[in-house]
Amino acid sequence: MRQNQTKATLAEGKPTVGTWLSLANWTSARFLSRLGFDWLTLDLEHSQADLENAASIFATCADQGCIALARVPSNRHDHIKRVLDIGAQGVVVPMVNSVEEAKAAVKACLYPPEGDRSVGGSLHALNFQTSSAEYNARANREILIVLQCEHRIAVENIDAILSVGGFDALFVGPNDLAASYRTPDGKSPSGEEMARVHQTILEACQRHGIAPGFHAMTPEEGKMRLEQGWRFVAVASDLRFMLDGAEAALRATGKGNNSASAKY
Numbered sequence: 001m002r003q004n005q006t007k008a009t010l011a012e013g014k015p016t017v018g019t020w021l022s023l024a025n026w027t028s029a030r031f032l033s034r035l036g037f038d039w040l041t042l043d044l045e046h047s048q049a050d051l052e053n054a055a056s057i058f059a060t061c062a063d064q065g066c067i068a069l070a071r072v073p074s075n076r077h078d079h080i081k082r083v084l085d086i087g088a089q090g091v092v093v094p095m096v097n098s099v100e101e102a103k104a105a106v107k108a109c110l111y112p113p114e115g116d117r118s119v120g121g122s123l124h125a126l127n128f129q130t131s132s133a134e135y136n137a138r139a140n141r142e143i144l145i146v147l148q149c150e151h152r153i154a155v156e157n158i159d160a161i162l163s164v165g166g167f168d169a170l171f172v173g174p175n176d177l178a179a180s181y182r183t184p185d186g187k188s189p190s191g192e193e194m195a196r197v198h199q200t201i202l203e204a205c206q207r208h209g210i211a212p213g214f215h216a217m218t219p220e221e222g223k224m225r226l227e228q229g230w231r232f233v234a235v236a237s238d239l240r241f242m243l244d245g246a247e248a249a250l251r252a253t254g255k256g257n258n259s260a261s262a263k264y
Contacts, residue, residue, distance in 0.1 A: 024049035085121030090144025171213030
């Protein structure tokens with residue numbers, strides 16, 4: 001059975017870099033999976049992706065030797081089970097705010113006795129270059145489990161959530177996290193306040209031996225986050241890469257419409 005190299009790298013205390021697949025397009029995923037990213041995450045929470053094209057994207061990434069992850073729509077057993085059964089090599093679970101939610105997410109990713117994932121499917125084995133029998137026996141050791149910290153409630157419960165164990169990384173969704181710190185009148189938190197929150201999360205992950213993760217909006221921010229000690233770092237997305245490249249070309253010709261990609 002093929003080893004999940006991203007899981008192994010994180011276990012060694014080393015950093016990994018990936019990006020987000022928000023276009024839900026297997027062709028763009030195929031090109032990106034050849035560039036050297038450690039992992040690619042298909043966003044099933046905020047994209048038009050369905051399970052059929054998700055299966056194609058997971059297979060495309062796996063065939064290129066790139067780890068294929070799925071960000072599920074929500075922390076539900078059926079969402080997690082289905083993406084794993086169609087070939088995702090790991091799961092990113094959004095909005096995990098409590099010990100109970102963390103335990104449920106981890107258990108849904110693992111077969112008994114460690115978890116409560118049900119046995120079934122066939123595509124999962126193909127993406128690990130193995131048989132269904134071997135997959136069923138070894139999947140618990142190779143599935144990458146990432147929980148998202150994207151609400152102030154999660155920060156308040158950070159040490160308790162990290163104490164659950166059984167998962168590989170805690171990933172900050174900075175936009176939702178900042179939104180949860182808005183004042184009652186809708187005022188956004190300052191950059192300084194959020195930097196302190198991010199540092200709290202980073203230090204908590206380091207205390208508990210869980211890889212800290214962060215979604216950086218630019219390559220420059222990605223480099224900065226890695227230097228700060230974050231080890232599961234997403235840089236931008238397929239959509240942002242496309243728009244940034246197109247805008248750069250337009251600016252070079254004297255055209256353009258004032259950085260439309262900043263909206264995405």
